[in-house]
Amino acid sequence: MTVFPLLAEPDRYRPMMIDLVDDAVARDYWLDVFANHLPSLADHCIESDSGADAAERAELVRERFSAMIAALRSDPRAYDERVGPISILGICRLREQVMREQGFADPYQPIKQRENEAALQLLPALLDELDGLDDRPRLEVVVTGIAAGNLFDLGAAGSYEKYRQGGFDFHATRDKAARPWRVDDVDALIDRLLNRPPTRAMLLVDNAGADLVLGMLPLARELLARGAQVILAANTTPSLNDIIIDELGEVLGLARQLDPYLDQACDEGALACVASGNDVPLIDFRQISEEMASASAGVDLLVVEGMGRALESNYDARFTCDTLKIGMIKEGWVAQIFDAELYDVICRFEPKT
């Protein structure tokens, strides 16, 4: 693992927006968030595992992770040696470790697969819709689609409950994601894409399903059409419903069969995938794969997508190339930080520093 070469001032970089070390109120709040999420996690463990003892092992996950949360409540430094000073990222990592210890390698695999298949069915009509629009309105719809797709997040209580009750309706979500957003640099982003298209873009993708297929792939396609090389960077190992590198390859293999542009871009090597080395829904840019570091050479547009990667971590991070940070807010504390409402969108475009 290595430091991301595009990080400006890596010595001053701090990945986390939310300080759980010194802020006891934040710490209690987030430990509650993790505790409240645990029942749904156990359900997904059972769903993903056909073993006869899956329910018992899922119960062990629940017990052991509950015990960790309790330990952190009484001693925030309880797991410093294991995952560093207490942070949302570190607690996510503990959660993954507990599941793996009980044999649950990828509890959200069935749901990711279902959502990937459902989103791929919608992709051709979406691309037709986009291709019928002029440049500026099309790019606006593409960016709004990224925000809408990002609602498919099974780590946040609000979006999980929405999903449980009615599934995920990409078009309805997109219609509701009306601008202006809480932070809305969409016009500046579109100006950049139209007037000075990037030559090489790296897109850090977040969730499976609509998030990737109907949000980020159409952006990749836009960039490709303007002559950019595009690298999609995905987590290496499973974490909630985040897409991982192996699934990304599979989804791209199916998507290219649906769209000649994507197909050609894959053939020509203009569109490629890279494993980020990451293992959680947030990202620490001091710990990324050598492969992603190498692939970042020459990148002049970085897209960091998702509430975890772009808002809970890295919102203050500065990079040496133009950067888009975009995500939908699905968590009360995050909404409060941005003085926003739940399901508002943050779209921050920053010229390089």
Ligand code: MG
């Ligand atoms: Mg995610």
